[in-house]
Amino acid sequence: MxxxxxxxxxxxxLTCAPHIGNTIGGATAVVISTDKPLDTPLKKAAFSVYRTLAAPFYKRRAQKQEARRRAEAVPxxxxxxxxxxxxxxxxxxxxxxxxxxxxxxxxxxxxxxxxxxxxxxxxxxxxxxxxxxxxxxxxxxxxxxxxxxxxxxxxxxxxxxxxxxxxxxxxxxxxxxxxxxxxxxxxxxxxxxxxxxxxxxxxxxxxxxxxxxxxxxxxxxxxxxxxxxxxxxxxxxxxxxxxxxxxTSVPAGFYDAMILSEAPANEIMVAQLIGKVLAECRLGISDQLIYHRIEHLKRSGKFLSVQPSPAPYQEIIRRA
Incomplete structure (x- = not known):
């Protein structure tokens, strides 16, 4: 069939589903990061200790969760x-x-x-x-x-x-x-x-x-x-x-009002706005579609570029 x-x-x-067994496969990765500069020896030491203690804990938890999912999986x-x-x-x-x-x-x-x-x-x-x-x-x-x-x-x-x-x-x-x-x-x-x-x-x-x-x-x-x-x-x-x-067929600007409704009054990174729309509106559309509509809203004066970036999703914008 x-x-x-x-x-x-x-x-x-769906391609992976037939190969599911009761053992854990693949790799488990844990990423611990911070956007704050580690500019003092104390901060560096604290982050090092946190990373050393937290990574094994989260790895073991992820492995247990995956083992449970595999054990309960319906073939x-x-x-x-x-x-x-x-x-x-x-x-x-x-x-x-x-x-x-x-x-x-x-x-x-x-x-x-x-x-x-x-x-x-x-x-x-x-x-x-x-x-x-x-x-x-x-x-x-x-x-x-x-x-x-x-x-x-x-x-x-x-x-x-x-x-x-x-x-x-x-x-x-x-x-x-x-x-x-x-x-x-x-x-x-x-x-x-x-x-x-x-x-x-x-x-x-x-x-x-x-x-x-x-x-x-x-x-x-x-x-x-x-x-x-x-x-x-x-x-x-x-x-x-x-x-x-x-x-139903809809116009190109169908999602514009929802995108604008998720934009705060202050500045926001394009990636963060895309994430808010995906998480809150549950539209089931691609991030690229949302990005292209944000670009259109910029051209039409609804958004202003505060801090351009060579990385499109890292640009800082705000509502006009």
Whole structure:
């Protein structure tokens, strides 16, 4: 059975899930840092003692937590080579020309060649292997689904994942295969509103437990999803978001008011503002999208640059 997901992080998690056992694998790292200068011998000595005592404690705690998660993990029923992903971030940019159009490739290029920290950005040499891997996954999906192999779709309620679900429904509308979906459950409540943890927020040990939420995708729902995706392609808006439980085309400035609402009256680093928006608004969108909207708000005079930086995310800004 094919395991179809949306985004590299989810693909990596699902790929690792079949290898989960009751032993700890990989490396456990502990980082202890300070933004205060260690400018006296006393401060240096105190920090050295803290680092020496704290690091082993946090390492042991992390190992115990990982061991518990692995011991409680529900085994998955597939192999790693069954996991494929459709091109991610379909909630951003043009979609009229299809998943692997040149316009979509430009979106991928902009994403891969952007460096938030001012270091060496990616180049076209990095784009091509990634693009070819996406094409390979798409071809695998179409080939195996049209031979009748069942497809299990993993999705959450982030805009990119919902776009992937709709796009997959359109791609598989004529495929003679059984389709089931695994939808993330509601997990917690914030201000009276239940939210679903995105699949990208989960680890490999959690994937097996989500299989209890698997359900068949009825033909009526399948056709409705496919029809909705074709409508969205025809509209070809800058962004897509879930509104009133429906995937909808929205303008480029859809998130601007929420970004401004999280900006304090005083100065703030761009990275901190992005973090506040991601943590507080729970929009399920990429940090790069938020950054580009901040840049637009700067150009329109809503934000002022207080301290520019060669590292885009380290710039200091404030509200105008």
């Amino acid at each position: 094919l395991q179809l997901c949306f985004g590299d992080s989810v693909k990596g998690t 998955v029923d597939y192999e790693s080579n069954d996991v494929i992903a459709l091109l991610g971030d379909l909630n951003e940019g043009p979609i009229a020309g299809g998943l692997m159009s040149e316009a979509r490739k430009e979106v991928v290029r902009a994403w891969l060649c952007f460096s938030p920290h001012g270091d060496t950005a990616g180049t076209d040499a990095d784009v091509e292997p990634y693009w070819q891997a996406c094409q390979k996954d798409l071809q695998t999906l179409l080939t195996r689904a049209h031979t009748g192999e069942p497809v299990r779709i993993w999705y959450d309620h982030t805009p990119a994942s919902l776009c992937g679900l709709h796009a997959a429904a359109a791609l598989l509308e004529d495929a003679p295969c059984q389709i089931t979906v695994v939808e993330t459950p509601e997990l917690e409540t914030k201000n009276g509103v239940a939210r679903r943890a995105a699949l990208g927020e989960r680890g490999p040990t959690e994937m097996g437990a989500l299989l209890q939420y698997e359900r068949p995708l009825p033909d009526t729902d399948h056709h409705a999803l496919a029809a909705r995706w074709r409508s969205l392609q025809a509209e070809n808006a800058p962004l897509r978001a879930e509104q009133n439980h429906r995937l």
